[in-house]
Amino acid sequence: MRIVITGGAGFLGVRLARAILACATLTDARGRARPIREVVLLDVVDPPDLGDSRVRGIAGDLADPAVIERAVTDDTDSIFHLAAVVSGQAEADFDIGMRANLEATRQLLERCRRLAAPPKFVFASSLAVFGGPLPDPVPDDAPLTPQASYGTQKAIGELLVYDMTRKGFIDGRSLRLPTVTVRPGKPNKAASSFASGIIREPLSGEVAICPVARATRMWVTSPRAVISNIIKGHEAPAAAFAHTRSVNVPGIVVAVEAMVEALRRVAGDAVADRVQWQFDPAIDRIVGTWASNFAPKLGLALGMTSDADFEGIVRAYIADDMPQR
Amino acid sequence: MRIVITGGAGFLGVRLARAILACATLTDARGRARPIREVVLLDVVDPPDLGDSRVRGIAGDLADPAVIERAVTDDTDSIFHLAAVVSGQAEADFDIGMRANLEATRQLLERCRRLAAPPKFVFASSLAVFGGPLPDPVPDDAPLTPQASYGTQKAIGELLVYDMTRKGFIDGRSLRLPTVTVRPGKPNKAASSFASGIIREPLSGEVAICPVARATRMWVTSPRAVISNIIKGHEAPAAAFAHTRSVNVPGIVVAVEAMVEALRRVAGDAVADRVQWQFDPAIDRIVGTWASNFAPKLGLALGMTSDADFEGIVRAYIADDMPQR
Numbered sequence: 001m002r003i004v005i006t007g008g009a010g011f012l013g014v015r016l017a018r019a020i021l022a023c024a025t026l027t028d029a030r031g032r033a034r035p036i037r038e039v040v041l042l043d044v045v046d047p048p049d050l051g052d053s054r055v056r057g058i059a060g061d062l063a064d065p066a067v068i069e070r071a072v073t074d075d076t077d078s079i080f081h082l083a084a085v086v087s088g089q090a091e092a093d094f095d096i097g098m099r100a101n102l103e104a105t106r107q108l109l110e111r112c113r114r115l116a117a118p119p120k121f122v123f124a125s126s127l128a129v130f131g132g133p134l135p136d137p138v139p140d141d142a143p144l145t146p147q148a149s150y151g152t153q154k155a156i157g158e159l160l161v162y163d164m165t166r167k168g169f170i171d172g173r174s175l176r177l178p179t180v181t182v183r184p185g186k187p188n189k190a191a192s193s194f195a196s197g198i199i200r201e202p203l204s205g206e207v208a209i210c211p212v213a214r215a216t217r218m219w220v221t222s223p224r225a226v227i228s229n230i231i232k233g234h235e236a237p238a239a240a241f242a243h244t245r246s247v248n249v250p251g252i253v254v255a256v257e258a259m260v261e262a263l264r265r266v267a268g269d270a271v272a273d274r275v276q277w278q279f280d281p282a283i284d285r286i287v288g289t290w291a292s293n294f295a296p297k298l299g300l301a302l303g304m305t306s307d308a309d310f311e312g313i314v315r316a317y318i319a320d321d322m323p324q325r
Numbered sequence: 326m327r328i329v330i331t332g333g334a335g336f337l338g339v340r341l342a343r344a345i346l347a348c349a350t351l352t353d354a355r356g357r358a359r360p361i362r363e364v365v366l367l368d369v370v371d372p373p374d375l376g377d378s379r380v381r382g383i384a385g386d387l388a389d390p391a392v393i394e395r396a397v398t399d400d401t402d403s404i405f406h407l408a409a410v411v412s413g414q415a416e417a418d419f420d421i422g423m424r425a426n427l428e429a430t431r432q433l434l435e436r437c438r439r440l441a442a443p444p445k446f447v448f449a450s451s452l453a454v455f456g457g458p459l460p461d462p463v464p465d466d467a468p469l470t471p472q473a474s475y476g477t478q479k480a481i482g483e484l485l486v487y488d489m490t491r492k493g494f495i496d497g498r499s500l501r502l503p504t505v506t507v508r509p510g511k512p513n514k515a516a517s518s519f520a521s522g523i524i525r526e527p528l529s530g531e532v533a534i535c536p537v538a539r540a541t542r543m544w545v546t547s548p549r550a551v552i553s554n555i556i557k558g559h560e561a562p563a564a565a566f567a568h569t570r571s572v573n574v575p576g577i578v579v580a581v582e583a584m585v586e587a588l589r590r591v592a593g594d595a596v597a598d599r600v601q602w603q604f605d606p607a608i609d610r611i612v613g614t615w616a617s618n619f620a621p622k623l624g625l626a627l628g629m630t631s632d633a634d635f636e637g638i639v640r641a642y643i644a645d646d647m648p649q650r
């Protein structure tokens with residue numbers, strides 16, 4: 001298998017690459033189990049050295065066809081398209097969001113269409129494709145009525161992935177990821193960035209601001225669970241899908257105040273008390289448009305799983321990603 | 326009001342222009358009733374002379390920003406975006422469909438965004454945005470799971486129209502039109518073209534081929550009714566919409582064999598017997614993905630209406646559009 005991961009220098013991209021490299025085989029679009037021959041990490045910044053000779057990094061703008069041409073060579077078997085401008089930034093700058101989330105996705109799909117054989121195409125979509133009044137929990141076939149530009153761009157990507165799959169250009173799968181927490185590193189411009197910050201920063205001895213109401217519920221997943229589910233989305237047979245290629249990836253529903261209480265149980269009062277509640281209407285408005293409770297059926301049928309509880313998510317961060325003192 | 330109609334040389338475009346010119350006033354995006362000052366007909370072919378000094382024709386490619394720039398001047402109040410590559414052609418040639426139905430729509434929306442004041446933007450969408458298993462009748466909030474490229478491109482247009490409305494760039498309305506029949510003139514590459522042909526050709530003394538099964542049901546509207554409904558979609562106050570700007574435009578459900586029986590009642594056996602049943606799987610497959618029975622609520626609330634029955638649609642064609650012997 002020759003595999004391209006866009007957003008390959010990012011947190012999820014690197015973890016996905018490591019998980020793929022640890023697989024004996026993956027299944028190509030013709031259903032054949034094949035060993036991992038090459039993993040290309042494509043990103044705007046230089047991808048890190050993963051210490052594996054099968055990994056190749058390419059730095060460049062994904063909206064540039066020449067960059068795509070270089071990364072997605074004719075013998076590419078699978079593309080994992082994770083690269084995106086995050087929700088807060090796509091809302092603040094419409095043009096940047098359209099370019100990175102819509103144009104780049106189209107360019108990439110067009111390149112895939114010209115390969116010798118249709119590749120698998122795993123598109124990282126988002127629960128942000130849902131919005132407006134929705135049933136609670138949200139069923140798999142709820143209408144897509146996104147209420148922010150990021151979700152709009154992801155919904156358009158899903159439509160393109162399905163249509164191009166139907167036409168036989170690719171074997172696409174759009175995975176609507178829950179909010180991934182706890183992410184290591186620095187805050188980013190995602191409206192959901194605080195969901196990592198309120199765990200990560202207090203554990204590092206720093207104060208963290210929570211910009212949404214305590215009762216705000218979110219649909220979340222640990223990095224561990226989501227990486228496993230992305231690979232399951234890749235491995236699922238085409239016949240497991242019906243009249244779309246979109247999957248609501250399993251997660252758990254948790255209120256923001258329950259996140260902080262889970263942190264308290266794991267790490268104590270002194271840590272949990274570093275969370276400060278400081279309402280930010282711009283962030284609350286975006287997060288408030290997202291559905292928070294889902295009843296995924298297809299994802300479970302594909303073998304995807306969710307975390308047991310939020311305490312487990314906090315403990316996974318401490319074990320996997322927290323910087324050691 | 327300065328109004329631009331794309332697809333302005335087409336059958337619906339010309340009829341819409343005439344109907345608009347007959348209005349004393351239309352309502353602009355600020356809610357002001359204003360007289361019709363100029364109507365620009367933009368199309369790839371030269372628009373016809375409507376004999377009204379307020380009409381201006383512009384011929385050019387809608388995917389060319391310079392053409393859009395020329396038509397959509399800074400003082401434009403409303404755009405009716407009817408231009409599209411039809412369903413059969415968009416399915417047969419993916420690139421042409423993407424260029425005309427997606428790229429041109431994006432270019433047009435980008436131009437609208439740069440106007441001095443956000444214009445009204447009426448987007449001619451289609452029932453083809455629906456597909457796959459659906460409730461019967463289809464409610465207004467059914468999920469968009471198009472099963473052909475035309476419907477995919479229209480669904481993407483709707484998402485863009487809503488997001489750009491939400492951002493305040495335009496005052497958009499996406500009208501999901503039923504199949505419009507009886508259209509005068511020649512057959513085109515729309516998969517639904519036969520729905521006009523099986524009435525129009527027999528009335529002109531010619532044989533017509535019906536390429537779908539007799540029991541196939543379709544959601545149809547007369548040109549009269551749909552033009553009236555398009556104007557109502559333009560006139561509706563922004564507050565009449567909620568978390569989308571999409572409207573299922575009223576129509577009537579009719580089986581193809583019932584269309585022919587209506588023709589028989591209006592014009593006699595000799596005429597109706599000119600319809601020949603010759604199954605075409607490519608056309609049947611596209612038409613078969615469309616929903617045929619709807620329960621529109623929002624459209625009716627906006628004052629839209631449907632034809633009384635298919636006989637009335639046949640009689641309207643004879644009165645309005647049939648070439649006189």
